[in-house]
Amino acid sequence: MKAMVKPLPVQEAYEDLLQRSLSRIPCDLGRLLYLASTRDYNTGNYHHDGLADRFSLKVARSALEIAHRQAFCKVAVLSLEDLVRDLATYLQCSRENPEEFLRTWQRLEPYRIAIPMEVNPTVARLFASNVRLALAVLRLRRESDHSDR
Amino acid sequence: MIGVWGALAGAIVLLLVLLAWARAEASSKDSRSDWGASDQEQGESVESCSLKIVSQLFSAPDSKFISGLESPGLENLFRRERTAVALHWVQETSATISRILQRHLEASRLSSDLEIAMEARILLQYVRLKLNCGILFALIHLLGPQRLAGAALHTERLTQRIGEALREFQSAAQLREPDGAGTP
Numbered sequence: 001m002k003a004m005v006k007p008l009p010v011q012e013a014y015e016d017l018l019q020r021s022l023s024r025i026p027c028d029l030g031r032l033l034y035l036a037s038t039r040d041y042n043t044g045n046y047h048h049d050g051l052a053d054r055f056s057l058k059v060a061r062s063a064l065e066i067a068h069r070q071a072f073c074k075v076a077v078l079s080l081e082d083l084v085r086d087l088a089t090y091l092q093c094s095r096e097n098p099e100e101f102l103r104t105w106q107r108l109e110p111y112r113i114a115i116p117m118e119v120n121p122t123v124a125r126l127f128a129s130n131v132r133l134a135l136a137v138l139r140l141r142r143e144s145d146h147s148d149r
Numbered sequence: 150m151i152g153v154w155g156a157l158a159g160a161i162v163l164l165l166v167l168l169a170w171a172r173a174e175a176s177s178k179d180s181r182s183d184w185g186a187s188d189q190e191q192g193e194s195v196e197s198c199s200l201k202i203v204s205q206l207f208s209a210p211d212s213k214f215i216s217g218l219e220s221p222g223l224e225n226l227f228r229r230e231r232t233a234v235a236l237h238w239v240q241e242t243s244a245t246i247s248r249i250l251q252r253h254l255e256a257s258r259l260s261s262d263l264e265i266a267m268e269a270r271i272l273l274q275y276v277r278l279k280l281n282c283g284i285l286f287a288l289i290h291l292l293g294p295q296r297l298a299g300a301a302l303h304t305e306r307l308t309q310r311i312g313e314a315l316r317e318f319q320s321a322a323q324l325r326e327p328d329g330a331g332t333p
Contacts, residue, residue, distance in 0.1 A: 077201045080211040122238045123202050129230040133215075133223075140220055 013055040013063035027089040035068040036114040076127045083134045203305045207298035235294035243282040
């Protein structure tokens, strides 16, 4: 007889989140920003209606928090080349004007909201620094594309 | 004669960089609370992906990728960005080492069977790690982080090892003293 091991509710919620929501997003940076957007700016608590309905508010919150931290760690250790590729995919999927997108991201640095609360300060700095560099690389590529034409 | 003056100038530069490090470390202690994480939380997060982060921070492939783009402006930006983060990492590591020793000293004060040889070894490791951090800080300023990956990884591993060893040492001490301090 096989022993059935029931997954913990948070683990179940986490897998549900991966399957239903995160798998539809084509890049790591997109997944990270999506997860960060489920966090309340004032309280730092995470909320996802669908997940809270299927599980509970507390379980959904924990699953989102874990997923956010994992997504962040994944992006933080991407090589610069991979991050540039990922950012280019994100830019393409956003369907925004690339010039405007790059300018806004360089000025407002909206990616800073993607940093989880309890994260090592060096990792947070490396992440922000890498995104700044990736933006500069994409801008340089666009400028050289324009000058080639 | 030039050799003597050169050595003197080098020593002064090194001293200035070390002074800057000491000041930067003091200010990093003040600003640490901005992040809101407790010491324990920070310690845990440092261990979780710290080696990967150190490798990434000091990595040569990223530097090669940027060099391949043949843009002096971008290369300058890369050097500035990586140097700033690497210096921050040295300060954080140095502060972590101080915190580890501080916790150990607090635990040692309550212990009834201190081993002098063991305490001396711990103190020596502490001094060695602090010295490593000081030298790394100076070298990052002078050479940039990309040539220092080996030294940085060594320091990170040593810091983790001393942290783990002291944690084990403290739990062993607690097991030896089940009815220890605190009971009237």
